Amino acid sequence: VNIAVMVGGFPRKEGMERKDVMSKNVSIYKSQASALEKHAAANCKVLVVANPANTNALILKEFAPSIPEKNITCLTRLDHNRALGQISERLNVQVSDVKNVIIWGNHSSTQYPDVNHATVKTLAGEKPVRELVKDDAWLNAEFITTVQQRGAAIIKARKLSSALSAASSACDHIRDWVLGTPEGTWVSMGGVL
Ligand SMILES: NC(=O)C1=CN([C@@H]2O[C@H](COP(=O)(O)OP(=O)(O)OC[C@H]3O[C@@H](n4cnc5c(N)ncnc54)[C@H](O)[C@@H]3O)[C@@H](O)[C@H]2O)C=CC1
Ligand SMILES: O=C([O-])CC(=O)C(=O)O
Numbered sequence: 001v002n003i004a005v006m007v008g009g010f011p012r013k014e015g016m017e018r019k020d021v022m023s024k025n026v027s028i029y030k031s032q033a034s035a036l037e038k039h040a041a042a043n044c045k046v047l048v049v050a051n052p053a054n055t056n057a058l059i060l061k062e063f064a065p066s067i068p069e070k071n072i073t074c075l076t077r078l079d080h081n082r083a084l085g086q087i088s089e090r091l092n093v094q095v096s097d098v099k100n101v102i103i104w105g106n107h108s109s110t111q112y113p114d115v116n117h118a119t120v121k122t123l124a125g126e127k128p129v130r131e132l133v134k135d136d137a138w139l140n141a142e143f144i145t146t147v148q149q150r151g152a153a154i155i156k157a158r159k160l161s162s163a164l165s166a167a168s169s170a171c172d173h174i175r176d177w178v179l180g181t182p183e184g185t186w187v188s189m190g191g192v193l
Pocket of ligand 1: 007008009010011012028048049050051052053075076078079107160161162163166
Protein backbone atom coordinates (compact mmCIF):
# COMPACT_ATOMS: atom_id res chain seq x y z
CA VAL A 1 0.00 0.00 0.00
CA ASN A 2 1.50 3.33 -1.05
CA ILE A 3 -1.40 5.61 -0.09
CA ALA A 4 -3.86 4.77 2.70
CA VAL A 5 -7.00 6.86 3.20
CA MET A 6 -8.53 5.78 6.51
CA VAL A 7 -12.29 6.37 6.44
CA GLY A 8 -13.47 3.45 8.60
CA GLY A 9 -14.99 4.53 11.89
CA PHE A 10 -18.17 5.67 13.54
CA PRO A 11 -19.48 9.15 12.73
CA ARG A 12 -20.79 11.43 15.49
CA LYS A 13 -24.49 12.24 15.68
CA GLU A 14 -26.24 15.57 16.24
CA GLY A 15 -25.31 17.17 19.58
CA MET A 16 -22.02 15.25 19.92
CA GLU A 17 -18.47 16.58 19.63
CA ARG A 18 -16.05 14.58 17.46
CA LYS A 19 -14.13 13.47 20.56
CA ASP A 20 -17.30 11.69 21.77
CA VAL A 21 -16.68 8.84 19.28
CA MET A 22 -13.13 8.42 20.57
CA SER A 23 -13.69 5.28 22.64
CA LYS A 24 -15.21 3.39 19.68
CA ASN A 25 -12.76 4.58 17.08
CA VAL A 26 -9.56 4.27 19.09
CA SER A 27 -9.93 0.47 19.17
CA ILE A 28 -10.61 0.45 15.42
CA TYR A 29 -7.41 2.47 14.86
CA LYS A 30 -5.31 0.05 16.90
CA SER A 31 -6.32 -2.75 14.55
CA GLN A 32 -5.94 -0.51 11.48
CA ALA A 33 -2.40 0.20 12.69
CA SER A 34 -1.64 -3.55 12.75
CA ALA A 35 -3.01 -3.85 9.21
CA LEU A 36 -0.75 -1.01 8.06
CA GLU A 37 2.25 -2.59 9.79
CA LYS A 38 1.62 -5.72 7.71
CA HIS A 39 0.72 -4.22 4.34
CA ALA A 40 2.04 -0.64 4.03
CA ALA A 41 5.03 0.24 1.86
CA ALA A 42 7.99 1.70 3.77
CA ASN A 43 7.08 5.25 2.74
CA CYS A 44 3.29 4.83 2.63
CA LYS A 45 1.40 8.14 2.85
CA VAL A 46 -1.46 7.89 5.36
CA LEU A 47 -4.46 10.22 5.57
CA VAL A 48 -6.85 9.73 8.50
CA VAL A 49 -10.38 10.97 7.82
CA ALA A 50 -12.38 9.21 10.55
CA ASN A 51 -12.90 11.21 13.72
CA PRO A 52 -11.45 12.25 16.02
CA ALA A 53 -9.02 12.48 13.13
CA ASN A 54 -6.01 13.91 15.02
CA THR A 55 -6.29 11.35 17.82
CA ASN A 56 -6.72 8.46 15.40
CA ALA A 57 -3.60 9.65 13.57
CA LEU A 58 -1.71 9.68 16.88
CA ILE A 59 -2.82 6.08 17.51
CA LEU A 60 -1.47 5.05 14.11
CA LYS A 61 1.82 6.74 14.93
CA GLU A 62 2.06 4.82 18.22
CA PHE A 63 0.93 1.43 16.89
CA ALA A 64 2.36 1.49 13.36
CA PRO A 65 5.92 2.53 14.24
CA SER A 66 7.43 1.36 10.96
CA ILE A 67 5.65 4.17 9.05
CA PRO A 68 7.64 7.44 9.21
CA GLU A 69 5.69 9.82 11.46
CA LYS A 70 5.84 12.61 8.88
CA ASN A 71 3.78 10.31 6.63
CA ILE A 72 0.87 10.08 9.09
CA THR A 73 -1.55 12.95 8.53
CA CYS A 74 -5.19 13.78 9.13
CA LEU A 75 -7.77 15.78 7.24
CA THR A 76 -8.00 19.50 8.04
CA ARG A 77 -8.32 20.31 4.33
CA LEU A 78 -12.11 20.24 4.69
CA ASP A 79 -11.86 23.10 7.22
CA HIS A 80 -9.38 24.86 4.91
CA ASN A 81 -11.82 24.56 1.98
CA ARG A 82 -14.70 25.75 4.18
CA ALA A 83 -12.66 28.83 5.15
CA LEU A 84 -11.91 29.57 1.47
CA GLY A 85 -15.62 29.12 0.73
CA GLN A 86 -16.71 31.59 3.43
CA ILE A 87 -14.29 34.26 2.16
CA SER A 88 -15.25 33.77 -1.48
CA GLU A 89 -18.95 34.04 -0.63
CA ARG A 90 -18.38 37.18 1.45
CA LEU A 91 -16.38 38.90 -1.31
CA ASN A 92 -18.38 37.45 -4.20
CA VAL A 93 -15.23 36.08 -5.86
CA GLN A 94 -14.28 32.65 -7.21
CA VAL A 95 -13.11 30.28 -4.49
CA SER A 96 -10.07 29.51 -6.66
CA ASP A 97 -9.01 33.17 -6.37
CA VAL A 98 -8.68 32.92 -2.56
CA LYS A 99 -5.57 31.27 -1.12
CA ASN A 100 -3.31 30.74 1.87
CA VAL A 101 -5.71 30.43 4.77
CA ILE A 102 -4.30 28.22 7.55
CA ILE A 103 -6.11 25.84 9.88
CA TRP A 104 -4.32 25.65 13.23
CA GLY A 105 -5.13 23.00 15.83
CA ASN A 106 -7.26 19.88 15.73
CA HIS A 107 -10.09 19.10 13.35
CA SER A 108 -12.48 20.11 16.14
CA SER A 109 -14.54 23.02 17.40
CA THR A 110 -11.40 24.54 18.98
CA GLN A 111 -9.51 24.88 15.68
CA TYR A 112 -8.35 28.37 14.59
CA PRO A 113 -8.98 29.24 10.94
CA ASP A 114 -6.37 31.94 10.23
CA VAL A 115 -6.82 34.48 7.43
CA ASN A 116 -3.92 36.72 8.42
CA HIS A 117 -1.77 35.65 5.45
CA ALA A 118 -4.62 34.88 3.06
CA THR A 119 -4.96 36.77 -0.21
CA VAL A 120 -7.43 37.20 -3.06
CA LYS A 121 -6.55 37.53 -6.73
CA THR A 122 -7.98 40.80 -8.09
CA LEU A 123 -7.53 42.79 -11.29
CA ALA A 124 -5.10 44.98 -9.31
CA GLY A 125 -3.03 41.98 -8.18
CA GLU A 126 -3.14 39.91 -4.98
CA LYS A 127 -4.70 41.71 -2.00
CA PRO A 128 -4.85 40.67 1.67
CA VAL A 129 -8.20 39.19 2.70
CA ARG A 130 -8.45 41.56 5.69
CA GLU A 131 -8.00 44.59 3.42
CA LEU A 132 -10.78 43.45 1.07
CA VAL A 133 -13.27 42.19 3.66
CA LYS A 134 -12.91 45.40 5.71
CA ASP A 135 -14.75 43.82 8.62
CA ASP A 136 -12.41 42.53 11.33
CA ALA A 137 -15.34 41.98 13.66
CA TRP A 138 -16.77 39.39 11.22
CA LEU A 139 -13.37 37.83 10.52
CA ASN A 140 -12.54 37.56 14.23
CA ALA A 141 -15.86 36.08 15.33
CA GLU A 142 -18.59 34.79 12.99
CA PHE A 143 -16.18 33.63 10.28
CA ILE A 144 -14.24 31.56 12.83
CA THR A 145 -17.25 29.98 14.52
CA THR A 146 -18.88 29.20 11.15
CA VAL A 147 -15.81 27.21 10.07
CA GLN A 148 -15.42 25.60 13.52
CA GLN A 149 -19.10 24.52 13.56
CA ARG A 150 -19.59 23.62 9.90
CA GLY A 151 -19.46 19.86 10.47
CA ALA A 152 -22.10 20.13 13.21
CA ALA A 153 -24.30 22.35 10.98
CA ILE A 154 -24.16 19.72 8.21
CA ILE A 155 -25.09 16.90 10.62
CA LYS A 156 -27.99 19.02 11.93
CA ALA A 157 -29.24 19.68 8.38
CA ARG A 158 -28.86 16.20 6.82
CA LYS A 159 -28.63 13.94 9.91
CA LEU A 160 -25.44 12.52 8.41
CA SER A 161 -21.84 13.77 8.24
CA SER A 162 -20.55 15.73 5.27
CA ALA A 163 -19.90 13.35 2.39
CA LEU A 164 -19.00 14.83 -1.00
CA SER A 165 -17.16 17.83 0.48
CA ALA A 166 -15.15 15.50 2.74
CA ALA A 167 -14.33 13.15 -0.14
CA SER A 168 -13.33 16.07 -2.36
CA SER A 169 -11.09 17.49 0.40
CA ALA A 170 -9.42 14.10 0.87
CA CYS A 171 -8.65 14.08 -2.87
CA ASP A 172 -7.26 17.64 -2.60
CA HIS A 173 -5.07 16.58 0.35
CA ILE A 174 -3.56 13.58 -1.43
CA ARG A 175 -3.16 15.38 -4.78
CA ASP A 176 -1.27 18.30 -3.21
CA TRP A 177 0.83 16.00 -1.01
CA VAL A 178 1.90 13.89 -3.99
CA LEU A 179 2.20 16.62 -6.63
CA GLY A 180 2.93 19.71 -4.49
CA THR A 181 1.14 23.07 -4.41
CA PRO A 182 1.63 25.86 -6.96
CA GLU A 183 4.51 28.26 -6.18
CA GLY A 184 3.55 30.67 -3.36
CA THR A 185 0.51 28.65 -2.27
CA TRP A 186 0.04 26.53 0.83
CA VAL A 187 -2.69 24.25 2.18
CA SER A 188 -3.55 22.80 5.59
CA MET A 189 -2.99 19.24 6.76
CA GLY A 190 -2.88 17.81 10.28
CA GLY A 191 0.32 16.12 11.44
CA VAL A 192 1.41 14.20 14.53
CA LEU A 193 4.98 15.43 14.87
N1 LIG B 1 -11.97 14.60 8.96
C1 LIG B 1 -13.05 15.03 8.32
O1 LIG B 1 -13.04 16.14 7.75
C2 LIG B 1 -14.29 14.19 8.25
C3 LIG B 1 -14.39 13.06 8.99
N2 LIG B 1 -15.51 12.27 8.92
C4 LIG B 1 -15.48 11.05 9.72
O2 LIG B 1 -15.26 9.94 8.87
C5 LIG B 1 -15.81 8.75 9.49
C6 LIG B 1 -16.72 8.04 8.52
O3 LIG B 1 -17.89 8.86 8.29
P1 LIG B 1 -19.06 8.35 7.34
O4 LIG B 1 -18.45 7.81 6.07
O5 LIG B 1 -20.07 9.42 7.28
O6 LIG B 1 -19.62 7.14 8.22
P2 LIG B 1 -20.31 5.78 7.74
O7 LIG B 1 -20.96 5.22 8.97
O8 LIG B 1 -21.11 6.01 6.50
O9 LIG B 1 -19.05 4.88 7.32
C7 LIG B 1 -18.20 4.33 8.29
C8 LIG B 1 -17.63 3.03 7.72
O10 LIG B 1 -16.73 2.51 8.70
C9 LIG B 1 -16.86 1.10 8.64
N3 LIG B 1 -16.35 0.47 9.88
C10 LIG B 1 -17.01 0.26 11.05
N4 LIG B 1 -16.24 -0.42 11.92
C11 LIG B 1 -15.05 -0.65 11.29
C12 LIG B 1 -13.86 -1.33 11.66
N5 LIG B 1 -13.75 -1.93 12.85
N6 LIG B 1 -12.83 -1.36 10.77
C13 LIG B 1 -12.97 -0.77 9.56
N7 LIG B 1 -14.09 -0.13 9.15
C14 LIG B 1 -15.12 -0.07 9.99
C15 LIG B 1 -18.35 0.88 8.48
O11 LIG B 1 -18.62 -0.40 7.96
C16 LIG B 1 -18.71 1.98 7.48
O12 LIG B 1 -18.62 1.53 6.14
C17 LIG B 1 -16.52 9.24 10.76
O13 LIG B 1 -15.67 9.06 11.87
C18 LIG B 1 -16.76 10.71 10.47
O14 LIG B 1 -16.91 11.45 11.66
C19 LIG B 1 -16.53 12.55 8.09
C20 LIG B 1 -16.50 13.70 7.33
C21 LIG B 1 -15.40 14.61 7.37
O1 LIG C 1 -18.49 17.03 11.76
C1 LIG C 1 -18.33 15.79 11.63
O2 LIG C 1 -18.50 14.96 12.52
C2 LIG C 1 -17.82 15.32 10.30
C3 LIG C 1 -16.65 16.15 10.03
O3 LIG C 1 -15.61 15.96 10.61
C4 LIG C 1 -16.88 17.39 9.28
O4 LIG C 1 -17.80 17.50 8.47
O5 LIG C 1 -16.08 18.31 9.49
